[in-house]
Structures are given as structure tokens and as C-alpha cells.
Amino acid sequence: MNMNIPTGINPFLDPIDRILAEIAFSIQLPPSLHAKAVSRYEAVRKHLEATASFFGDIEHFYPQGSMAIDATISTRGTDDEYDIDIIAQVGGRFHTMSPLDVLVTLERGLVDYRGLKVTRQTRCVTLHYADNMHLDISPVIRDYGRPDRQSRIMHAKGPRAGADDCRVPTNAYAFVEWYKRNTPDETVVRDAFQKRWQDAMGFAADAEVDDVPDQTHFGVKSMATLALQLLKRYRNIRYDDPRRTGRMPPSVMLAYYAAKTSRPGQKLTEALIGVCNAIITDIAYASTRGFKLHVVNPEYSEDVFTDRWPESVQQQNLFANDLRELVSGLELLRAGKADLIRMPDWLREMFGDRIVTSVIDHMAAANGSAIKSSTQMYTPAGAVLTGSGAFAAPAVAAAKTSPIIKPSSHTFFGDTP
Numbered sequence: 001m002n003m004n005i006p007t008g009i010n011p012f013l014d015p016i017d018r019i020l021a022e023i024a025f026s027i028q029l030p031p032s033l034h035a036k037a038v039s040r041y042e043a044v045r046k047h048l049e050a051t052a053s054f055f056g057d058i059e060h061f062y063p064q065g066s067m068a069i070d071a072t073i074s075t076r077g078t079d080d081e082y083d084i085d086i087i088a089q090v091g092g093r094f095h096t097m098s099p100l101d102v103l104v105t106l107e108r109g110l111v112d113y114r115g116l117k118v119t120r121q122t123r124c125v126t127l128h129y130a131d132n133m134h135l136d137i138s139p140v141i142r143d144y145g146r147p148d149r150q151s152r153i154m155h156a157k158g159p160r161a162g163a164d165d166c167r168v169p170t171n172a173y174a175f176v177e178w179y180k181r182n183t184p185d186e187t188v189v190r191d192a193f194q195k196r197w198q199d200a201m202g203f204a205a206d207a208e209v210d211d212v213p214d215q216t217h218f219g220v221k222s223m224a225t226l227a228l229q230l231l232k233r234y235r236n237i238r239y240d241d242p243r244r245t246g247r248m249p250p251s252v253m254l255a256y257y258a259a260k261t262s263r264p265g266q267k268l269t270e271a272l273i274g275v276c277n278a279i280i281t282d283i284a285y286a287s288t289r290g291f292k293l294h295v296v297n298p299e300y301s302e303d304v305f306t307d308r309w310p311e312s313v314q315q316q317n318l319f320a321n322d323l324r325e326l327v328s329g330l331e332l333l334r335a336g337k338a339d340l341i342r343m344p345d346w347l348r349e350m351f352g353d354r355i356v357t358s359v360i361d362h363m364a365a366a367n368g369s370a371i372k373s374s375t376q377m378y379t380p381a382g383a384v385l386t387g388s389g390a391f392a393a394p395a396v397a398a399a400k401t402s403p404i405i406k407p408s409s410h411t412f413f414g415d416t417p
Helices: 015-027 031-050 092-096 099-110 172-182 187-201 223-239 251-260 268-288 313-335 343-351 353-372 395-400
Strands: 058-063 082-090 117-120 125-128 133-142 151-155 166-170 300-304
Touching: 015 187, 015 223, 015 268, 015 343, 015 353, 031 058, 031 082, 031 099, 031 133, 092 133, 099 117, 099 125, 099 133, 099 151, 166 300, 172 251, 172 300, 223 251, 223 268, 223 313, 223 343, 251 268, 268 313, 313 343, 343 353
Parallel strands: 082 133
Antiparallel strands: 058 082, 117 125, 125 133, 133 151, 151 166
């Protein structure tokens, strides 16, 4: 007889983890939009296959990046935009075309598609939907005779061909499979988020998985992926600052570290601190030697995740300082030594004002019901979330706490690219 042994920890049961879990929940791609994204990229594939330019030459069309590992979150500092990354493996006559010509052909094939705005980027073509979803389609040429889906992605800035135009080695599919192997499903985490989605969508609390409509997608299956979503959100908020210039640390690099540090059974704060510290350590090692951080696809070493970021040692050190600031605050919270009255403002600076305010309001309402039934939770310092959106702590506990670390006012933001 096969036994289904529960694995992982429910992040909604720990007072501190619950706050972070609610933030992660609030920035995730909703099930309805996940279903919409799937239908959209399938529709785009059919559209391209029907055009004269691509007829018979689309060999494969599949999601990559966050969409493929169920880690999609709202983009930048906004709360209602989602980037969906798709690989379009093309063959036939495209093998003899320049990178710019491939990208231009893809752009032309999408012009006037359902009246959507089309933008050609350096490595992809973006479709902009009215509901703020963006479909980024990256054309690649397959390296035949090599591991499954090992390819070359087109790189050309345009508008004219340039000396930097090239085909960049990639194997997004192999990385996704590696990520999944290193972040095994944690059934307790998966079930906790399934229930949270069901509650948010109005399903019965005791509904079985089979009762959920087919289009509903419950993607989060591990604490590592939750930590990755929170880390991406924090990065997005920091780089949404208009004073900060240059590229952001790439999501695929963050995903690599999340999988590398994955330890099933961790708490959410432990997982988030762990991935941050791993990046800090590697940046420090590189910077002390005057090198830029170099991270490659563990399944294909020619696929360099850091080929466009960092642009300088100074730029990577800035991000390492960001991470140290986040870790310091999380460690204070975990130890119960933070000023809980200032905690909401700190969370807003870390993860965004609107999302955190919404989370606090939701938790305050839920806690109000819990108080009536005597099931409310307390933080390590004995605090209870109040309806005013503050974390109220007993006077004795408050007297012993230290202020939560407040983000510094940065005046140094690295080089302009």
C-alpha cells in the first residue's frame, strides 16, 4: 500500500511566515489569469502557424521562466501587470536568417494580431494585452543532436544589424526541469495555498481538488518557490525607484539560488533568508576579487544567466546591500526583537504599499473573527494584529524590542548603463 506522507510546513500557521505568505499570495498570478495566459499563448501559436512567414517552421512553443516553474508575480512595482515568457522554436529557413531578421519577422507576424500593441525587444517580441498582461515571445534555433531543447536565442538590439547581434546559447527547458528536481513538492505547502485560493475564490473550505474547475491552477508547491516570489517582489520594489538605473538582477538567476538553497521542511522566513544569504556570499566572493558575479545554467554551462547583469562590481554590491537590509529585518522579526508598531511600515517599504496594506487589512479582519473564537495567533513577542493595521504588543514585550531596520536613504545607485 502506498502511503501519502505529508511534507513541508503550512506557512499560514506561523505568525511571521503568515504575513509573508499572504504577501506572496497577493502578488501571484491568479488562477483565472493563469488559464487566460495558457489560452493566449496557444492562440498566438496557432496564429503564427497560419501565417505565410511561419507556416511549417514552428517546431515548438512552450513557456519558460517564471511561467514554467509557477513563480509568476506582478511586474516591477505594479500590482496588476504580469509578464508571461514563451519560447518559439523555429526551424526551416530561419536557420539561415540573422538574429535581427528573425526578430523582425516575428514582429511582423504579430502586427495587427487582435489589435494588440506589438513591441520588438532585444531578445523577444512583446504582445501587450488590455488587462496589462504581456506575452514575451523569444525565438530560438534548436541545436540539433544536442540535449533536448538546447538552442540559441536571437539577440539583436536594432533597428539595424549591429556588431553585437548574435545567437546566445540557452536551454530554458533543461533549467526548468533542474529547478523542479531541486524544489520537490511539499504537500502541506501545496494544500495550504490550494485552500487559500479556494477561500479567496469562494469555494467551500472542505472542497476536494476534483471539485475545483479545470481552469483553476494551484501552482505553488514548495517553500523555495514562495521565497523566490517574495525575493522577486522585493527586487521589483527596489528597482522601481526612479533614481535607480540599469538592469535588474535577472529572475532566472534568483530562481537558480532559490533551487540551490531549497531545503524541504524549512519555514518561509528561513527559506527567504537562506536564498538571500547565498547570493550575498557569492557576490562578496566575486567582489573581493574584482570580478562580476558569474552564474550559469547548471544543465548547460554555456547558458550564462548573468550575461547582461551585473554590468559592474559596483552594481552587484548595491544589490547585495539590498539583500543584507532585507535579511536584517527578517532576522529581527524571526527573533521577536523588532518594533512591532513600525513593522507594517517596514513591510510596505520592502514589498510595496498597496499589497502590504491589503494584506494587513485582510489579516486584521481575519484576526477579529479569531479573537471572537479565541483562536488568534501571537508573534514571538506576543503581538496581535489589530484592526488599525498595526501590530500591537504587550507593554513589557515592547520595552524589550529594538526598532525594525528601516531602509536607508540610498544616494549611490551604481553606474548608468
